Amino acid sequence: MGEQKSEPQLFNYAVNLEKRVRANHPLRQIKAVIDFSFVREEVARCYGRNGNESVPPEVILKMMFLLFFDDIKSERELMEVIGERLDYLWFLDYGLDEK
Template sequence: MMGEQKSEPQLFNYAVNLEQRVRANHPLRAVKAAIDFGIVREEVAHCYGDNGNVSIDPVVILKMMFLLFFDDVSSERELMKIIAERLDYLWFLGYSLDDVIPHPSG
């Protein structure tokens, strides 16, 4: 079953706005503005069933694969470790500080 990323209510209020933490001229801002990653949902919808576990949002998966090549990350497993530490990655993927990052085996 195809999942769609949704923001969960935050447990704590850190007063951290990722939008403000990513500099205005960051390269990922240009990428995010130029590419409509949302189109991937329509393209892959037929690949998902109506029952079973909910998947990671295909948009997030595509963005993660983009980051692998964009920053020359050595592996998906390494990327998962880096995502939690990089505010620019969290912002690009649409995650907050409280969101659970997908596990590489999931």
């Protein structure tokens, strides 16, 4: 009888998140209607030029939207869930390996 053996992955296959989010997904409809890039100009004066690189403001706004959209209880829970949900990664314009 055959046995499935666990071996380290030799090849890293690219996953196209665009193909993994169904066509009628609500986040797809929201992303098509709302251009979140407006927030960058609105908050530009609040960002300093020194220090560490920050999370893009449009990504933060999208994360806050996800909190309310899916009734997630806390930002901590949201951060745990983002890495597990392909639709969230796609909505935030992140890839599988990005943090």
